[in-house]
Amino acid sequence: MKKPVIDASGVNLTFQTKDAPVHALKDVNLQIDKGDFVSFIGPSGCGKTTLLRCIAALEAPTGGSLTVNGLSPDEARKARSYGYVFQAAGLYPWRTIEKNIKLPLEIMGYPKAEMDERVKRVLDLVDLSGFGKKFPWQLSGGMQQRASIARALAFDADILLMDEPFGALDEIVRDKLNEELLKLWDRTGKTICFVTHSIPEAVYLSTKIVVMSPRPGRITDVIESPLPRERPLEIRDTPEFIEIAHRVREGLREGHNA
Numbered sequence: 001m002k003k004p005v006i007d008a009s010g011v012n013l014t015f016q017t018k019d020a021p022v023h024a025l026k027d028v029n030l031q032i033d034k035g036d037f038v039s040f041i042g043p044s045g046c047g048k049t050t051l052l053r054c055i056a057a058l059e060a061p062t063g064g065s066l067t068v069n070g071l072s073p074d075e076a077r078k079a080r081s082y083g084y085v086f087q088a089a090g091l092y093p094w095r096t097i098e099k100n101i102k103l104p105l106e107i108m109g110y111p112k113a114e115m116d117e118r119v120k121r122v123l124d125l126v127d128l129s130g131f132g133k134k135f136p137w138q139l140s141g142g143m144q145q146r147a148s149i150a151r152a153l154a155f156d157a158d159i160l161l162m163d164e165p166f167g168a169l170d171e172i173v174r175d176k177l178n179e180e181l182l183k184l185w186d187r188t189g190k191t192i193c194f195v196t197h198s199i200p201e202a203v204y205l206s207t208k209i210v211v212m213s214p215r216p217g218r219i220t221d222v223i224e225s226p227l228p229r230e231r232p233l234e235i236r237d238t239p240e241f242i243e244i245a246h247r248v249r250e251g252l253r254e255g256h257n258a
């Protein structure tokens with residue numbers, strides 16, 4: 001039997017704060033298989049970022065078990081099992097795009113020739129060939145976010161964790177980046193965990209949609225998408241798409257009323 005890439009079983013996380021404990025994650029059970037594109041959707045405070053941070057070993061669950069590539073999250077982090085893309089591109093303004101992408105590789109002591117080769121490959125993947133010598137401020141917001149995806153891909157980890165990467169972009173740029181991300185996912189076969197507030201974005205991108213609700217943060221629905229892998233943007237007008245979007249909306253509403 002195929003082992004899940006990410007396996008969460010009864011994961012709980014309670015933050016101890018000065019006022020009262022915050023139950024950020026309650027009994028989270030989730031299996032993510034290799035090559036899945038999983039979106040996490042839910043209202044503010046339902047624990048989406050916390051769950052992603054647990055997978056990335058930036059937070060530790062206070063209960064349950066969580067494995068990434070069969071390892072503990074901390075071991076998986078040391079094995080460079082994933083790349084992480086944040087909401088803000090987070091590029092250093094005094095470094096060129098090329099040098100921003102190289103930074104983590106430099107820290108790891110990669111030889112120069114290999115760094116150059118990797119930078120070229122990831123710039124190609126995000127369609128930014130020719131922009132390596134530019135500084136971040138010379139690029140549009142969408143291009144900066146693509147550069148930050150390239151940086152996360154530089155280690156060639158097979159998992160990509162993305163926390164609302166396109167949340168700050170206008171809708172047209174976002175549509176384009178969604179299309180490009182799907183192509184990149186198809187070409188590379190990576191497993192992607194993607195946090196979003198947008199129902200159409202979640203439905204358009206995902207093979208699996210994880211609906212969450214707050215207080216305490218928990219999973220209320222997991223939808224396996226019947227949509228084909230090949231998805232032109234127009235798929236959003238089909239009855240199948242609208243039906244899944246409806247189920248997500250219902251799930252969010254029920255979580256809200258619970």
Ligand SMILES: Nc1ncnc2c1ncn2[C@@H]1O[C@H](COP(=O)(O)OP(=O)(O)OP(=O)(O)O)[C@@H](O)[C@H]1O
Nearest residue numbers: 015017022024043044045046047048049050051217
């Ligand atoms: N370090 C922390 N200490 C205390 N509470 C925290 C901490 N980090 C997160 N929380 C709380 O845990 C809950 C879940 O937060 P989280 O950021 O994961 O939610 P989210 O679903 O990602 O929200 P958003 O959509 O606004 O980013 C919130 O109530 C938040 O205030």
